[in-house]
């Protein structure tokens with residue numbers, strides 16, 4: 001099972017209270033049905049989500065995926081920067097690459 005499809009319910013939770021039968025994330029306050037086991041179900045600034053993302057990144061880094069992706073990203077950014085700076089013919093749309 002990949003990290004993206006995994007069901008995460010190890011966030012700190014507390015009962016919503018009142019008549020609501022569900023729990024919510026104590027970090028960002030989103031309810032369990034809203035979160036639905038997904039990291040993206042938490043608010044973007046949820047401390048648990050940020051921490052979890054970090055842990056997953058470290059895990060991926062160990063497998064080399066992040067490093068590979070970072071290399072590709074950097075390569076594309078460098079290529080684009082170089083290309084738009086020097087090779088783009090004037091009057092032609094910039095940022096268009098023919099592969």
Ligand SMILES: [Zn+2]
Nearest residue numbers: 025028042046
């Ligand atoms: Zn949360």
